[in-house]
Amino acid sequence: MTTKVAIAVVGSGPGGLSAAARAAEVGVSHVLLEQTAAHSNTIQKYQKGKHVMAEPNILPLRSPMRFEAGTREKILGEWAEGLTEHKVNIRYGAEVVGISGAKGDFHLKLQDGSEVLAENVILGIGLQGNPRRLGVPGDGLPCVQYTLDDPDEYKDEVIVVVGAGDAAIENAVALAKQNTVYLVNRSGEFSRCKDGNLALILKTIEAGKVTCLYSTQCASLTETPGTVFSLASATAFSIGERPYLLALNTAAGDMQLPCNRIIARLGATPPRKFVESCGIKFPSNDPSSLPVLSTSYESNVPGIYVIGALGGYPLIKQAMNQGYEVVEFIRGNPVAPADEPLLAAKFAGIPGYRSVTETLQAMQQRIPLFTEVNPLMFRELLLGSTIHVLKPDAVVFKRNDYTNSFYTIFNGGVDIQIDDNNPAKRIPLLIGQFFGEMGLLSGRRRTATVLAGKDCVLIETPRRDALKLLSSVDAARAVLDQTFIVRAIQSGFAPQAKTADLLPIAAKSKLNRYKAGQVVFSEGDEADALHLVRSGSLAILHVVGSREIVTSYVAAGNYVGEMGLMGNTRRSATVRATVVTETISLDADAFAELLQKNPALRSELEDTVRQRIASNTRLQGQDNAGALISFLLKQGLGEATDVLLIDETLCVGCDNCERACAATHGGTSRLDRAAGPTFANVHVPTSCRHCEDPHCMKDCPPDAIRRSPNGEVFVGDNCIGCGNCERNCPYGVIQLAGPPPEQPSLASWLMFGSQKENVFGEVQGLGRKHHHHDHGHGAPKAMKKAVKCDMCKGQDGGPACVRACPTGAALRVSPEEFVTFVQQEASRF
Amino acid sequence: MHESMLDYAQRRYLKIAIALCALSIVAYAWHDPLSPPNGGTWLGYTLGGIGAALILWLTALGVRKRSYSSALGTLRGWTSAHVYLGLALIVVATLHTGFQFGWNLHTLCYVLMLFVIGSGIFGVIVYLRYPQAMSANRAGTKPDVLLEEINDLDQRSLRVANEMPRRFGDVLRANREGTRVGGSTRAILGGLDFSTINLPAAGGSQAVPNPEQAALLDWLGAELARSTDGELTKRIGDLLSVVATRRNQLRRLRRDAQIRGWLEIWLYVHVPVTLALIGTLIAHVVSVFLYW
Ligand SMILES: Cc1cc2nc3c(=O)[nH]c(=O)nc-3n(C[C@H](O)[C@H](O)[C@H](O)COP(=O)(O)OP(=O)(O)OC[C@H]3O[C@@H](n4cnc5c(N)ncnc54)[C@H](O)[C@@H]3O)c2cc1C
Ligand code: HEM
Ligand code: SF4
Ligand code: SF4
Numbered sequence A: 001m002t003t004k005v006a007i008a009v010v011g012s013g014p015g016g017l018s019a020a021a022r023a024a025e026v027g028v029s030h031v032l033l034e035q036t037a038a039h040s041n042t043i044q045k046y047q048k049g050k051h052v053m054a055e056p057n058i059l060p061l062r063s064p065m066r067f068e069a070g071t072r073e074k075i076l077g078e079w080a081e082g083l084t085e086h087k088v089n090i091r092y093g094a095e096v097v098g099i100s101g102a103k104g105d106f107h108l109k110l111q112d113g114s115e116v117l118a119e120n121v122i123l124g125i126g127l128q129g130n131p132r133r134l135g136v137p138g139d140g141l142p143c144v145q146y147t148l149d150d151p152d153e154y155k156d157e158v159i160v161v162v163g164a165g166d167a168a169i170e171n172a173v174a175l176a177k178q179n180t181v182y183l184v185n186r187s188g189e190f191s192r193c194k195d196g197n198l199a200l201i202l203k204t205i206e207a208g209k210v211t212c213l214y215s216t217q218c219a220s221l222t223e224t225p226g227t228v229f230s231l232a233s234a235t236a237f238s239i240g241e242r243p244y245l246l247a248l249n250t251a252a253g254d255m256q257l258p259c260n261r262i263i264a265r266l267g268a269t270p271p272r273k274f275v276e277s278c279g280i281k282f283p284s285n286d287p288s289s290l291p292v293l294s295t296s297y298e299s300n301v302p303g304i305y306v307i308g309a310l311g312g313y314p315l316i317k318q319a320m321n322q323g324y325e326v327v328e329f330i331r332g333n334p335v336a337p338a339d340e341p342l343l344a345a346k347f348a349g350i351p352g353y354r355s356v357t358e359t360l361q362a363m364q365q366r367i368p369l370f371t372e373v374n375p376l377m378f379r380e381l382l383l384g385s386t387i388h389v390l391k392p393d394a395v396v397f398k399r400n401d402y403t404n405s406f407y408t409i410f411n412g413g414v415d416i417q418i419d420d421n422n423p424a425k426r427i428p429l430l431i432g433q434f435f436g437e438m439g440l441l442s443g444r445r446r447t448a449t450v451l452a453g454k455d456c457v458l459i460e461t462p463r464r465d466a467l468k469l470l471s472s473v474d475a476a477r478a479v480l481d482q483t484f485i486v487r488a489i490q491s492g493f494a495p496q497a498k499t500a501d502l503l504p505i506a507a508k509s510k511l512n513r514y515k516a517g518q519v520v521f522s523e524g525d526e527a528d529a530l531h532l533v534r535s536g537s538l539a540i541l542h543v544v545g546s547r548e549i550v551t552s553y554v555a556a557g558n559y560v561g562e563m564g565l566m567g568n569t570r571r572s573a574t575v576r577a578t579v580v581t582e583t584i585s586l587d588a589d590a591f592a593e594l595l596q597k598n599p600a601l602r603s604e605l606e607d608t609v610r611q612r613i614a615s616n617t618r619l620q621g622q623d624n625a626g627a628l629i630s631f632l633l634k635q636g637l638g639e640a641t642d643v644l645l646i647d648e649t650l651c652v653g654c655d656n657c658e659r660a661c662a663a664t665h666g667g668t669s670r671l672d673r674a675a676g677p678t679f680a681n682v683h684v685p686t687s688c689r690h691c692e693d694p695h696c697m698k699d700c701p702p703d704a705i706r707r708s709p710n711g712e713v714f715v716g717d718n719c720i721g722c723g724n725c726e727r728n729c730p731y732g733v734i735q736l737a738g739p740p741p742e743q744p745s746l747a748s749w750l751m752f753g754s755q756k757e758n759v760f761g762e763v764q765g766l767g768r769k770h771h772h773h774d775h776g777h778g779a780p781k782a783m784k785k786a787v788k789c790d791m792c793k794g795q796d797g798g799p800a801c802v803r804a805c806p807t808g809a810a811l812r813v814s815p816e817e818f819v820t821f822v823q824q825e826a827s828r829f
Numbered sequence B: 001m002h003e004s005m006l007d008y009a010q011r012r013y014l015k016i017a018i019a020l021c022a023l024s025i026v027a028y029a030w031h032d033p034l035s036p037p038n039g040g041t042w043l044g045y046t047l048g049g050i051g052a053a054l055i056l057w058l059t060a061l062g063v064r065k066r067s068y069s070s071a072l073g074t075l076r077g078w079t080s081a082h083v084y085l086g087l088a089l090i091v092v093a094t095l096h097t098g099f100q101f102g103w104n105l106h107t108l109c110y111v112l113m114l115f116v117i118g119s120g121i122f123g124v125i126v127y128l129r130y131p132q133a134m135s136a137n138r139a140g141t142k143p144d145v146l147l148e149e150i151n152d153l154d155q156r157s158l159r160v161a162n163e164m165p166r167r168f169g170d171v172l173r174a175n176r177e178g179t180r181v182g183g184s185t186r187a188i189l190g191g192l193d194f195s196t197i198n199l200p201a202a203g204g205s206q207a208v209p210n211p212e213q214a215a216l217l218d219w220l221g222a223e224l225a226r227s228t229d230g231e232l233t234k235r236i237g238d239l240l241s242v243v244a245t246r247r248n249q250l251r252r253l254r255r256d257a258q259i260r261g262w263l264e265i266w267l268y269v270h271v272p273v274t275l276a277l278i279g280t281l282i283a284h285v286v287s288v289f290l291y292w
Helices: A014-025 A072-085 A166-175 A195-206 A272-277 A316-330 A340-347 A356-366 A375-384 A437-442 A463-472 A474-493 A499-508 A588-597 A601-621 A623-634 A656-664 A724-728 A746-750 A815-826 B005-030 B042-066 B075-097 B105-138 B143-162 B166-178 B185-190 B211-226 B230-265 B267-290
Strands: A005-010 A030-033 A096-102 A105-110 A115-123 A158-162 A180-184 A210-213 A217-223 A244-250 A253-259 A261-264 A304-306 A386-390 A395-397 A405-411 A413-417 A426-430 A449-452 A456-462 A510-514 A519-521 A529-535 A537-544 A547-555 A574-577 A581-587 A643-647 A705-707 A713-715 A735-737 A785-787 A810-813 B196-201 B204-209
Touching: A005 A014, A005 A105, A005 A316, A014 A030, A014 A072, A014 A115, A014 A316, A030 A115, A096 A272, A115 A316, A158 A166, A158 A253, A166 A180, A166 A195, A166 A261, A195 A210, A244 A261, A304 A316, A340 A356, A340 A375, A340 A386, A356 A375, A356 A405, A375 A456, A375 A463, A405 A413, A405 A437, A405 A463, A413 A456, A437 A463, A437 A474, A437 A529, A456 A463, A463 A474, A474 A499, A474 A529, A474 A581, A499 A581, A499 A588, A510 A529, A529 A537, A537 A581, A537 A623, A547 A623, A547 A815, A581 A588, A588 A601, A623 A815, A713 A785, A810 A815, B005 B042, B005 B075, B005 B105, B042 B075, B042 B267, B075 B105, B105 B230, B105 B267, B143 B166, B143 B230, B166 B196, B166 B204, B166 B211, B166 B230, B185 B230, B196 B211, B204 B211, B211 B230, B230 B267
Parallel strands: A005 A030, A005 A115, A115 A304, A158 A180, A158 A261, A180 A210
Antiparallel strands: A096 A105, A105 A115, A217 A244, A244 A253, A386 A456, A395 A449, A405 A456, A413 A426, A413 A449, A510 A581, A519 A574, A529 A581, A537 A547, A537 A574, A643 A810, A705 A713, A735 A785, B196 B204
């Protein structure tokens, strides 16, 4: 029987380490339980030599452990020293699988069956989760691994990679260079990977470099007993060379595969299930929602505290500070959080400011949207937000600016100018209300200009923090959705109507969510509703014979299906979502009510109908237009706000566009002209689409990816190089790049073409390969940061690529110009 | 949106160039100097000044092309103006000479200028014609993909050859060694195939030319004719089809290099001759003022 400790810390990441070290420092009995064989597994898994950043820079560190920006090795070394120095009681290989009991008497069950008793528990298990195990007899053998650091480490081995996602594919391809690789895919195809990886693996398999076993499952793993004779693998192995034997169930029957190593890339089980099994509640089913915590990081189970990434704080320094603070809280020694001075500085300018706590409370009282939010999360929200104290008539934002934030009114009010031609026409919003939700929910441009009123104090919350709030607080989400619908109807159909009058109509309308490719309605269906596209976009198509011909495309902010409600009762075309899309649908009843409110609406809609019919027939006349639209939509134009296209009938391949990009961006081109697909003379180079709702922004720990008012999506200096954005971008346009290559000498600058190889130096024999895009340039991995197109924001004259193209081949197209562009191009091939 | 450099801004610079030419011609026709027309009259000086300024400005395109952060117009606008005003230079400079040619520095300067202009005209023609041809030849893929495909084809044929008598593998490896795409400027621009292959011959092997994989296809054909073993015959058939595909891909690759070669080669004349032109132009101006 073990003795009971005051604090059991689960997980030795930066959060857990710091907590345990603080407990050790002040002599509180404790144990630190780590499931792996080394501390800080998440950081151990970073790439070798990675430069770890200490964001946010302004936040002071509060921990007995040292931490400042440096290489992974240095930081891990310092923490190891810290563990010894403070005599932290750490237990390795101690995976906690269950927690029961109550404050003062918790029982922590470990994987090996033993138990640890503790009065309090600190959960710092991060978000990485546990890699899914092979789950077959023998998966504990040392030849099974769940990660791959350096594929070049292995040579001449037989390696079995299990899995069909991006990680499995990338590993298999990388290993195939020096090894015999089998890829075990449970299903008959690859459906869970990026398009680029799909093409890559199919090609590698076809070339015979990787053998893919489809519809196959692992059955068991054993160490090779003496001699093996394997017919199935049809490869002659000398005994002892392949020390393990993997039994597989394939579609064709059972098979035995002698091998050296098994790399299972089956994804990770998110820690949520484990956390819930401890009794901790999550406010919603949204996978990104976070557990509810008090200001002392205590969960709804008294005595269990949650810190670090698991609690929604995705950076190392935050986790370490919380580790320190939480121990102080448990010791009954309330400390002001380390971020207190930051908040104080933020609030100092507010007229009548007294203290951080009071201000936070006042905000939650005055702003209904925030009332339900738990105080800890609210604090975090404010840390990310900016406070604006504005003079009357100061511009908050302008119509058509792009959005990355959401505003709430803490004091005074604002005026919304809905009509540019009539600036006097204003809708007032008052204390406690919010605005900017349109952009937040749809990633669209601002629909109106907003001016400050009297005594105006605003809270501007960046997109990411606002979305975090919405995913965790259902009530806030509901309020926002409702308001969005009312305002969308108001600005789209009834600018004259009063908000209150529209409420009943809004109540009748529905919010619909479609997956990419999902049908909204089909040709011939009964027309029952009109759809206003809130985010994403729709393709309109006709089915001719067995073919689908796309005839038009509807961007967010526009509507479809109005023809049906105007008299035609059957749908005249099929409408399909091009990307994840949300629409607001109004049924016939609601629509009739709207017509009553705005008699001019009918003729407005008739106009739209007429225009759409005209454009449809024009495109239908052009056989290729539909095919071109389909192609471009597949390349992400359905969610693009600005995309670089190359007209191949004009491009001479001089690559001046790329050179211009490199020259204006510290030496690394963010554009790969030659890469990317081509259809009918239109080439889509590998370059950012500046998506409406950028995938890359979703998961950036320091919130370094931002969107400027003009719409450019760019990476800020505080990027920590974690690679999440690179993985999240479906178009492969983000690279992690080191410092740029050396500039060419003056002489080679003058000798044209010498900055990049030209055709005369390039093709000779087959031995030489195209080494066009060596973006890394041999730079140490340490300094890599995400780089991507920022549309030359901040430079005069617009994007350098377009400005530097001598022939007019490089063009940038926005959704508004999309259809015109297609018409023009289609008429030429 | 599709607008070539010639169509830029509704051909604004074409109009300017025509106006410049017309003005020069009218002035030349009206002007009635005492001596026969030459560079030394007031009109001669004016035209000479305009011509020299034009040449310097035309040369400045090379600088503008590399001033990537310059917001001074777009490169397309510059190139459009460059082409039209460069052509106008023919008229301006010719009138400046007053048709007084001789074996001297001045005429050399003029001839060099014509060379630059001639190469420029050639450049515009290839810029307008070849991109489309290149795009059509590539048919959606690109050279590095083609190269990889060829590599894959080779791997595939070598795997087939593994199951065959040794000479097949040897010949295929020799073919890989001997395959050439481009190589010399002549080969690139002519789209010529200087590939060779080592084929088994009496008492060893012998290198023979293998354009369009012809020698290899021949050799395989002969093996096929000679083969009596059904399995082997089938494999040779497989090899033949792989090699034929390989030939087609190589052809496309060569055509691609050829087009890209032509798109680039003229600049190797245009720019160095420009530099020579600037040199002689300076000499021309200096000598005129010194020895006048
Ligand atoms: C590639 C990459 C680069 C990054 N770069 C930076 C950077 O430069 N700067 C920065 O500030 N942040 C960076 N981050 C974010 C940072 O790593 C995390 O915010 C931080 O690690 C979170 O710390 P944590 O203590 O909450 O959890 P983690 O560090 O995830 O630690 C959790 C620990 O708990 C253990 N564990 C899990 N479950 C159990 C269990 N049931 N029983 C026992 N132990 C368990 C794990 O093995 C692990 O050791 C990066 C993240 C990634 C993925
Ligand atoms: C004396 C007259 C001319 C001079 C001095 C001159 C000079 C130059 C120079 C220095 C460049 C830059 C090349 C580079 O850096 O890559 C250039 C490019 C070019 N010139 Fe001329 N030029 C002249 C006339 C012409 C004429 C008459 C034409 C066409 C009819 C022409 C067509 C071009 C074109 C198409 C380019 C290429 C632009 C590019 O690819 O970036 N030039 N010229
Ligand atoms: S980087 Fe990728 S996800 Fe982000 S905006 Fe650009 S194309 Fe979209
Ligand atoms: S600058 Fe223009 S012509 Fe040159 S490679 Fe880029 S798109 Fe093609």
